[in-house]
Structures are given as structure tokens and as C-alpha cells.
Amino acid sequence: MASSAEGIRWNLNDLFTAADDPEIENTLADCRARAEAFAKRVRSLMQNPQTLRAEDLLQALTELESIYEALGRVGSYAGLLYAADTANPVHQDLEQKVEQRSTEIHNLLLFFELEWLKFDDPVADRLLGNERLKSYTHYLRNLRRYRPHTLAEPELLEQPEIPIEEARLPESIAIGQDPVDDRHVVHRVAVVLQVGSKDRLNRRAGTDQK
Numbered sequence: 001m002a003s004s005a006e007g008i009r010w011n012l013n014d015l016f017t018a019a020d021d022p023e024i025e026n027t028l029a030d031c032r033a034r035a036e037a038f039a040k041r042v043r044s045l046m047q048n049p050q051t052l053r054a055e056d057l058l059q060a061l062t063e064l065e066s067i068y069e070a071l072g073r074v075g076s077y078a079g080l081l082y083a084a085d086t087a088n089p090v091h092q093d094l095e096q097k098v099e100q101r102s103t104e105i106h107n108l109l110l111f112f113e114l115e116w117l118k119f120d121d122p123v124a125d126r127l128l129g130n131e132r133l134k135s136y137t138h139y140l141r142n143l144r145r146y147r148p149h150t151l152a153e154p155e156l157l158e159q160p161e162i163p164i165e166e167a168r169l170p171e172s173i174a175i176g177q178d179p180v181d182d183r184h185v186v187h188r189v190a191v192v193l194q195v196g197s198k199d200r201l202n203r204r205a206g207t208d209q210k
Contacts, residue, residue: 015077019094024074028101031071035108038063046115049123054130061136064112071105074098116140117147 016024042060045052078098081091116124124144128137 012077012080015073019081019090024077024094024098027070027074028098028105031067031074031105032101032108034063034067035105038067039108039111043111043115046112049115049119052123052127054127054132057127058132058136060112061133061139064109067105067109071102075102113143116143 038060042063045056045060075098078091078094081088082095085091119127124140127133128141133140
């Protein structure tokens with residue numbers, strides 16, 4: 001069996017110029033710094049849902065989406081390079097590095113969705129009914145379907161790492177428009193999915209079940 005996708009040649013210059021493009025490291029470092037700042041600023045807000053304003057939640061969601069979009073570009077680039085030539089050690093190293101760094105960043109952001117799941121229904125309904133959050137209502141509402149099945153943050157962080165092939169599977173869900181099977185994300189609601197465009201946060205929790 002061939003170890004690479006013979007004949008596949010993607011033009012990935014719109015993402016990065018090469019596996020050693022310094023912008024890859026710059027993007028990963030920037031996402032890490034932004035994730036740390038996000039956690040420092042937003043965690044306390046999410047831990048006080050009674051006083052959380054819709055505009056604060058909107059700002060948090062917008063920043064979260066932006067971080068995931070940048071991280072998704074790196075992940076997509078590394079994954080496509082690796083898929084085109086799985087025997088190339090440079091591509092292997094990049095894939096491994098991006099996977100490890102992305103997981104670290106995702107884990108810094110994990111608290112956001114877990115705290116949202118802790119909100120009492122009246123508080124969540126108040127926020128979901130605010131017109132400012134209309135673009136994110138689907139995402140936020142679907143997350144709450146996992147409340148009975150969600151582990152605490154320390155328990156989630158102790159879970160075995162999901163192989164990169166499985167972790168990337170829901171990425172196609174993130175950019176699709178059709179209902180999908182969301183069983184892949186029940187046990188780690190907020191860790192591995194890569195998010196980009198305007199609709200991707202709406203797909204982070206999966207869409208309506210088939």
C-alpha cells in the first residue's frame with residue numbers, strides 16, 4: 001500500500017509557503033498568547049453567569065472564533081502536507097508539532113464551553129434570547145444538549161489524546177451545512193475541533209442529530 005497520496009499536489013500558498021515558513025510558528029505562538037489572555041479575562045466572567053452581559057459573551061465568542069480560525073489554518077496546512085506525502089519526515093514533524101501545540105491551546109480554551117454548560121437554564125435562556133448573540137445561538141444552544149454527559153475540566157484534561165486523524169474528522173463538520181452525526185464530540189465537547197469561518201462555532205458542538 002502506498003504511503004502517500006500519489007498524484008495529489010495542492011497549492012497551499014494561500015495558507016503558508018512551506019513547512020518551514022516562520023509564519024507557522026508565529027501563528028501558533030500568537031494563538032497561545034491569545035488563548036492565555038482569553039482565559040485570564042473570560043474565565044471569571046463565565047464563573048459569574050448572573051452578572052454576565054450579552055455584549056461580554058459576544059466579545060468572548062468573537063475572540064474564541066478568531067483564535068480557532070487562525071489555529072485551523074495551521075492545522076489544515078499541516079494535515080494536507082502530511083496527507084500528500086505521509087513518508088516525508090518534514091511533514092511528519094510538522095504534523096506532530098501542530099497537533100501537540102494545538103491541543104495545548106484547545107485545553108486553555110476548554111473552560112469556556114464547560115462553564116457555559118454550568119449555567120442554569122433561566123440564565124442561559126436570558127442570554128440566548130438577546131439579539132446580539134443571534135449569530136451564535138445555534139452553537140450555544142446545541143452545547144447545552146451535552147450537559148448530562150460532560151466531565152469536569154480536570155477529568156477532561158486527563159483523557160487520552162485523540163489521534164490526529166480522529167481529531168480532524170469533525171473539522172469537515174465545522175464547515176458543512178448539512179446535519180451531521182455528533183457522537184464524535186460527546187466525551188470531549190470542547191477540546192479538539194478546529195474552527196474557522198462564521199459558521200464554524202455553530203458546528204463546534206455538532207448540529208441537529210440525523
